[in-house]
Amino acid sequence: xxxxxxxxxxxxxxxxxxxxxxxxxxxxxxxxxxxxxxxxxxxxxxxxxxxxxxxxxxxxxxxxxxxxxxxxxxxxxxxxxxxxxxxxxxxxxxxxxxxxxxxxxxxxxxxxxxxxxxxxxxxxxxxxxxxxxxxxxxxxxxxxxxxxxxxxxxxxxxxxxxxxxxxxxxxxxxxxxxxxxxxxxxxxxxxxxxxxxxxxxxxxxxxxxxxxxxxxxxxxxxxxxxxxxxxxxxxxxxxxxxxxxxxxxxxxxxxxxxxxxx
Amino acid sequence: xxxxxxxxxxxxxxxxxxxxxxxxxxxxxxxxxxxxxxxxxxxxxxxxxxxxxxxxxxxxxxxxxxxxxxxxxxxxxxxxxxxxxxxxxxxxxxxxxxxxxxxxxxxxxxxxxxxxxxxxxxxxxxxxxxxxxxxxxxxxxxxxxxxxxxxxxxxxxxxxxxxxxxxxxxxxxxxxxxxxxxxxxxxxxxxxxxxxxxxxxxxxxxxxxxxxxxxxxxxxxxxxxxxxxxxxxxxxxxxxxxxxxxxxxxxxxxxxxx
Amino acid sequence: xxxxxxxxxxxxxxxxxxxxxxxxxxxxxxxxxxxxxxxxxxxxxxxxxxxxxxxxxxxxxxxxxxxxxxxxxxxxxxxxxxxxxxxxxxxxxxxxxxxxxxxxxxxxxxxxxxxxxxxxxxxxxxxxxxxxxxxxxxxxxxxxxxxxxxxxxxxxxxxxxxxxxxxxxxxxxxxxxxxxxxxxxxxxxxxxxxxxxxxxxxxxxxxxxxxxxxxxxxxxxxxxxxxxxxxxxxxxxxxxxxxxxxxxxxxxxxxxxxxxx
Numbered sequence: 001x002x003x004x005x006x007x008x009x010x011x012x013x014x015x016x017x018x019x020x021x022x023x024x025x026x027x028x029x030x031x032x033x034x035x036x037x038x039x040x041x042x043x044x045x046x047x048x049x050x051x052x053x054x055x056x057x058x059x060x061x062x063x064x065x066x067x068x069x070x071x072x073x074x075x076x077x078x079x080x081x082x083x084x085x086x087x088x089x090x091x092x093x094x095x096x097x098x099x100x101x102x103x104x105x106x107x108x109x110x111x112x113x114x115x116x117x118x119x120x121x122x123x124x125x126x127x128x129x130x131x132x133x134x135x136x137x138x139x140x141x142x143x144x145x146x147x148x149x150x151x152x153x154x155x156x157x158x159x160x161x162x163x164x165x166x167x168x169x170x171x172x173x174x175x176x177x178x179x180x181x182x183x184x185x186x187x188x189x190x191x192x193x194x195x196x197x198x199x200x201x202x203x204x205x206x207x208x209x210x211x212x213x214x215x216x217x218x219x220x221x222x223x224x225x226x227x228x229x230x231x232x233x234x235x236x237x238x239x240x241x242x243x244x245x246x247x248x249x250x251x252x253x254x255x256x257x258x259x260x261x262x
Numbered sequence: 263x264x265x266x267x268x269x270x271x272x273x274x275x276x277x278x279x280x281x282x283x284x285x286x287x288x289x290x291x292x293x294x295x296x297x298x299x300x301x302x303x304x305x306x307x308x309x310x311x312x313x314x315x316x317x318x319x320x321x322x323x324x325x326x327x328x329x330x331x332x333x334x335x336x337x338x339x340x341x342x343x344x345x346x347x348x349x350x351x352x353x354x355x356x357x358x359x360x361x362x363x364x365x366x367x368x369x370x371x372x373x374x375x376x377x378x379x380x381x382x383x384x385x386x387x388x389x390x391x392x393x394x395x396x397x398x399x400x401x402x403x404x405x406x407x408x409x410x411x412x413x414x415x416x417x418x419x420x421x422x423x424x425x426x427x428x429x430x431x432x433x434x435x436x437x438x439x440x441x442x443x444x445x446x447x448x449x450x451x452x453x454x455x456x457x458x459x460x461x462x463x464x465x466x467x468x469x470x471x472x473x474x475x476x477x478x479x480x481x482x483x484x485x486x487x488x489x490x491x492x493x494x495x496x497x498x499x500x501x502x503x504x505x506x507x508x509x510x511x512x513x514x515x516x517x518x519x520x
Numbered sequence: 521x522x523x524x525x526x527x528x529x530x531x532x533x534x535x536x537x538x539x540x541x542x543x544x545x546x547x548x549x550x551x552x553x554x555x556x557x558x559x560x561x562x563x564x565x566x567x568x569x570x571x572x573x574x575x576x577x578x579x580x581x582x583x584x585x586x587x588x589x590x591x592x593x594x595x596x597x598x599x600x601x602x603x604x605x606x607x608x609x610x611x612x613x614x615x616x617x618x619x620x621x622x623x624x625x626x627x628x629x630x631x632x633x634x635x636x637x638x639x640x641x642x643x644x645x646x647x648x649x650x651x652x653x654x655x656x657x658x659x660x661x662x663x664x665x666x667x668x669x670x671x672x673x674x675x676x677x678x679x680x681x682x683x684x685x686x687x688x689x690x691x692x693x694x695x696x697x698x699x700x701x702x703x704x705x706x707x708x709x710x711x712x713x714x715x716x717x718x719x720x721x722x723x724x725x726x727x728x729x730x731x732x733x734x735x736x737x738x739x740x741x742x743x744x745x746x747x748x749x750x751x752x753x754x755x756x757x758x759x760x761x762x763x764x765x766x767x768x769x770x771x772x773x774x775x776x777x778x779x780x781x
Contacts (some may be wrong), residue, residue, distance in 0.1 A: 001495065001496070030263065080529070100644070101648065111765075114500075116678065120675065124620070128621065147687065148688060149688020152693070154690050157685040157686055158636065158682035158685050161681040161683075161684055161685025161686070162679060162681050165665065165678050166620075166674045166675060168668055168682070169671065172669055173620055174620075175479070175482060176480070223437025223438065223506060224440070224504065232503065237503065239496050239501070244492040244493075247483075247490075247513070248511070249511050250669060253511060254505070255504050257504050257506060258437050260507075261430040261507030409781075518668050520668075
């Protein structure tokens with residue numbers, strides 16, 4: 001399907017691991033200019049190198065999404081290099097599964113900073129440019145946790161619920177400029193290996209929880225009887241970023257094998 | 263993006279005109295072979311010809327979706343003539359407009375029959391070959407009326423809301439067999455055939471009445487059949503292989519629920 | 521309807537103004553012992569006076585819900601004074617309506633603190649007690665902004681969406697202890713000037729929600745009018761009662777049909 005993505009400039013936050021990496025490579029396959037706004041420089045460069053044979057142009061810009069100055073600098077570097085921005089994918093996220101009453105306060109603070117403030121900072125940083133051009137698409141990673149609440153992910157669920165609600169509000173405000181915002185919600189999405197990941201990825205610690213046995217047991221909650229893979233998620237993100245989805249805004253789409261149905 | 267639809271077989275109900283026709287043509291552009299299912303023979307055959315001109319196999323099977331025998335025959339013909347069924351998109355629909363308490367009771371029947379029972383007939387008939395394949399994608403065209411209600415289309419909202427509940431149940435049922443079931447939910451959608459009807463309902467383009475309606479849409483415009491067809495075809499492809507039991511509104515932000 | 525709230529102990533955060541005040545008085549009418557966890561002492565005492573003559577008991581514990589230590593002290597004092605807590609109503613909230621691109625960062629920080637961290641602190645504050653007793657009820661005030669997104673309330677809506685999602689998650693974790701969490705969502709609820717204290721969001725918001733603005737806004741409501749604080753309070757009281765004992769993880773909009781999901 002002609003998505004009209006060739007030559008477009010895309011920012012993917014956290015493009016070093018798992019879903020972010022799959023999204024980064026998918027946009028590169030479409031011939032886009034893709035900025036990997038990744039905190040782990042080494043892993044970020046590794047992924048940029050993996051994309052060498054693909055038709056797009058890649059740029060690594062070390063970014064800390066919890067720091068709005070770092071984000072603003074990344075946006076400026078993108079504009080200086082490519083002249084414009086068409087698409088932002090808010091992908092960075094983090095959690096460590098624990099019962100709410102067993103959560104240390106520092107982890108709650110980390111989850112709110114990375115999952116919600118990261119989204120606020122990046123979204124705010126591209127909007128002036130989008131409004132000036134009267135064009136732009138933002139796709140943010142939510143989670144089924146944000147739609148139906150997830151056991152052992154109380155505040156992570158809250159942050160993803162916040163991403164969903166704020167996306168709708170901003171969609172209402174900037175729709176008149178032709179700017180679209182949508183959310184894609186994965187379920188549990190397991191990376192292929194622990195080798196190809198940013199040192200900040202939630203999967204550095206979460207494989208201790210999501211052992212092969214736990215993963216197998218979890219598949220029973222999925223109507224499609226399997227957990228997600230990063231490539232499952234990138235199709236929907238590319239589609240919603242593209243002109244093929246030019247009449248879709250303020251929407252939440254779960255790509256989770258039917259884990260939640262609302 | 264390669265949706266992987268080349269050589270696949272897609273059935274589209276209600277494809278003689280409107281959104282369904284554009285869905286069929288979009289499948290054809292992706293290289294899929296199409297089965298045009300509609301009660302309107304002349305227009306249906308026309309759609310099939312247009313799809314053939316795009317370089318794929320296309321057949322027309324006259325189908326009244328309210329009759330199970332017709333739908334069963336439709337699916338069996340698809341398998342016989344084209345070898346298999348990879349996707350089914352159900353767009354056949356009708357509506358009645360007016361305040362619910364003022365409409366005659368028997369005005370609902372046609373709406374519920376074509377929209378909802380049509381969907382159930384399709385879901386039932388196509389399950390068998392898809393389960394045997396352990397693969398398939400079913401897409402129902404719903405409506406934002408079914409998500410948030412519509413003051414002047416109660417029966418239509420009921421039918422489209424029913425489709426949403428049915429699709430989730432079917433998704434849960436067929437998921438373990440590798441089949442996905444999803445709903446595409448348009449708002450007000452302009453098609454080549456409904457210009458006159460739209461003008462009657464919401465005024466001509468540029469009219470104050472139409473401007474007022476358009477201003478309710480955050481994207482400040484109404485939908486087109488292509489907008490809806492793109493999503494239906496995406497959902498019918500392997501690129502949406504991990505999406506099931508979902509409702510996606512293609513309505514310029516008209517509804518933002520869930 | 522026999523709601524079984526007589527003699528129960530209820531904590532309400534921000535019970536000094538508008539919706540909080542209406543909820544406070546509604547529970548006192550039911551004969552509950554109600555604790556106003558309010559930061560504005562003057563306004564809290566005003567409401568205590570208004571509660572005189574009603575069947576229940578009205579108490580005040582000065583609390584800053586954005587401060588974890590203050591919340592823990594409030595809960596400790598509440599248990600010392602009343603023996604046990606049955607219900608927590610998370611009501612404190614704050615917003616100043618502005619386009620997302622016109623919002624100063626400090627206002628976002630304030631909104632996240634007052635709307636979401638307050639909810640986390642108070643919910644966490646009562647949970648150990650509820651789990652020990654194997655019983656308890658948390659009703660939080662959300663907003664339709666958290667369900668469908670609201671123009672000029674981007675991060676406020678986000679915080680309310682966060683309350684909704686977190687309530688569902690915690691409901692799953694503690695349902696086995698007979699603890700229920702639900703969210704009640706108002707639409708725009710304009711108080712009378714005498715019903716709000718100095719920290720209320722309405723001190724600023726009255727400039728925005730003039731009578732003309734309110735009339736215009738009413739058109740978006742299926743019932744063609746804005747809601748009252750008392751109407752919202754009714755739903756909160758119901759959700760907190762035994763009549764709702766099989767309801768958990770739910771979100772109920774009490775907004776005249778503003779959102780329909």
